[in-house]
Amino acid sequence: MQAIIGLFLTIAVLFIVLTILLSFVPLGLWISALAAGVKIGIFNLIGMRLRRVPPNKIVNPLIKAVKAGLEVGVDKLEAHYLAGGNVDRVINALIAAQRAEIPLSFERAAAIDLAGRNVLEAVQMSVNPKVIETPIVAAVAKDGIEVKAKARVTVRANIDRLVGGAGEETIIARVGEGIVTTVGSADSHKSVLENPDSISQTVLNKGLDAGTAFEILSIDIADVDVGRNIGAQLQTDQAEADKRIAQARAEERRAMAVAREQEMKAMVQEMKAKVIEAEAEVPKAMSEALRQGKIGVMDYYNMRNIIADTQMRDSISKLGQKESGADKQDKSR
Template identity: 55%
Template sequence: MMMPSALAFHVLLVNGQSNLLVTAQASPWQVVTLAGSLFVLFLLAVLGFFFIRYGKLWFQAYMSVADVSLVSLIRMHFTKVNPNVIVQAKVMSAQAGLSINRRDGISTKRLEAHYLAGGNVMNVIHAIIAAHRAEIPLDFDQAAAIDLAGRDVLDAVQTSVYPKVIDCPDPSRSGKTTLSAITRNGIELRVRARVTVRTNIEQLIGGATEDTIIARVGEAIISSIGSAEDHFKVLENPDLITRVVLSRGLDAQTAFEIVSIDIADIDVGENIGARLQSDQAEADTRVARAQAERRRAEAIAEEQQMKAKVAENRSQLVLAEAKVPMAMADAFRAGRITAPNQNLSDGS
């Protein structure tokens, strides 16, 4: 009969052609030791799996002094972070001489957080390295914020190092190739300008885009040409326009800093003033004709009224003439009028 604290198990021994079934009893300590051994073997198997899978990345980070532990690689496996991107970013940062301090540098957890937030980790690292080489102040938090805001932080750094040229107007945006402005003497000038800008990294978040720069510069150019006395002054000194435009601070609250504004081309267009005067004269002529026609119509109407009054007066005269015989007859009957022969005989 087995003891309550013992565990019976069967071991099958194979020796040659004979099989023996041996029954043994194990103590609780042996059971715990066996379970612990199995658990250790399981852990070793798991660690071996992860070491085989991520050992190359860990060794690469170790040799590059990138400060990426195997535990961090295992954590990335469960948090759905691509360890290849993180390790490559840390290696590039370490080799470029950037701070990879776990407290205030480009740490592994910061890169993981940016990756999980949907950011472009490699683009941020490239931008920070480019800014570091160009001696432009740009830390990881600022670059990550710019990237998460939807801006291309690498393009911003490159534009800050190498200013780019913006056409004003931009045919790809507005479909127009020139700006149309009119001087005070009524001559149209068609202008095409080029604006050289560099990125203002401090105002990149929340700053206006290229469309605002193009709109402001176009408005300033048209206003400057419109205040000129005549088109000859503009054609002789186009730099007067650019100086006036630059003095207005058109890059305020934008993500760019205007380096220069250059007038690429000026063409003389139509004589808008003469055309407007001609149109105004024609309009005045039409108004005068309309007023004359109205007065003529009023005169005709008044003439017809006079004719109607004459006809009415004639009819009244006819009526009055018709009443004369009747009045004379009444006078004869009343004796107020006598015949001429009778008066003559009475007097003789």
């Protein structure tokens, strides 16, 4: 009985050890590699486990590479994986480039992948060019009319410039700049509307793909519309600004005139006050002269008659001015 129990325990331990060993050693993956003609040792797979590299991430792309006729070493694939690259995408890109007869080495593909670009998409774009549509670009011709244009740029990936080359945003910005320059140099917006190809030809001749990761194949103007009359609007704004400046200056002159008028009124009031003050001194002086005998009573009465005569004449002149003013009003009515 004890022998039977010992046998079962031994079988259980062996089964557990075998399970752990098979989970650590990718035996099935090694058999698949041998069946595909890929020469890779079992100890290499165990080493990948120890280096924390999933063997399937290396072996499966390696099988595809061998079947496609590519010569790629296991160490290069493993190094690329450890550097943070996508091994499967790089192998797919190399296979696509080989089928399209595009010269692309593993080192170049790995560098493009590590630079953050999709190397497989770049190879596909080299075979099938991509169309980039720019947003609506507004520009003003010399006659002041706004022209709105939208372009479609057909580009092909330049694999040699994918590392360090500018992206699609630069292409869109340069094309927009070229549209603004071309429309701005046109004498009339009508010439742009009549011949929109002049925009694409001028922009294409500028070599806008220099320093970018793409090669521009064509630039086509998809839509051209007439916008606002910017020249007239600017003239209107300038006239409004001139009017406001003139109004401000007129207001300044009016304020100065009012201040001057107030100053003159103050001076007149001051002079009237002095006259009243002087007139108040006249009776005192006359009474003093009478006491001292410098003037007589008849002299005083003669002076009073002269003053009364002067006041009467002033009243008559003011009455005549009022009547003449009333006559003028009647005539105007």
